[in-house]
Amino acid sequence: MENLHDKRKVYEKSQLIESEIKQNPIEQFRDWFLEASENPNISEANAMAVSTVEEDGCPRTRMVLLKEYTFEGFIFYTNYDSRKGKSIENTHKACLHFFWPNLERQIIIKANLERIAENLSDGYFHSRPKGSQLGAVVSPQSQEIPNKEYLEQKLKQLEKEYENSEIPRPENWGGYIAKPYEIEFWQGRPNRLHDRIIYQLIDDLDWKISRLAP
């Protein structure tokens, strides 16, 4: 069909060296995340790929929006009965992936996942625009639906129903916190000799820092 052999870029914008990194990977994440957020060429720095392993043993990846990060972990919101929700309820694990091409950087995070407290999901749900709240109520995420009109009709009905009242958060919609146990920071370099620094959690307290070959 098409040969892409010559499609390649030289990565040369920056470097990642031990003397300049943070000892805590969340602080390192914050440095890189702030840089990405402030970059006018990156429109959604908080968009990340989330991979989960499904029952056939194959990982499946989709984008979600990171909504908060703390020293404890990374929070995103979704439907607990979705495909990703089902995988997470089975495995309690996921891999989060950020790629910011303009900075020639990727971050790979392996984590244990838990649902966040219901009151926190309530708080976030009600902070969303009303249309997105209704979207979450209307959409049986990842289920087969008969057609597009099915959602549009349900939306119209609910718009009327909740015109003057608060929309209750669906029980199956809420946040997950991904508590990291391994975080790799990757900075593209010339000659494909990229910088890779990996933090691995030891004893639930300290992070071991190592350099990986590119």
Ligand SMILES: Cc1cc2nc3c(=O)[nH]c(=O)nc-3n(C[C@H](O)[C@H](O)[C@H](O)COP(=O)(O)O)c2cc1C
């Ligand atoms: C940039 C971007 C951000 C997204 N953010 C979310 C999100 O925060 N939560 C969510 O449930 N789906 C989000 N989606 C939709 C998911 O990619 C996905 O289609 C949906 O969650 C169903 O995935 P699943 O069937 O694998 O569970 C986003 C999609 C894109 C492209």
Ligand SMILES: Cc1ncc(COP(=O)(O)O)c(C=O)c1O
């Ligand atoms: C299905 C779905 N749920 C949730 C989100 C996150 O949106 P919000 O920022 O409104 O929470 C998105 C974003 O694209 C989405 O597509």
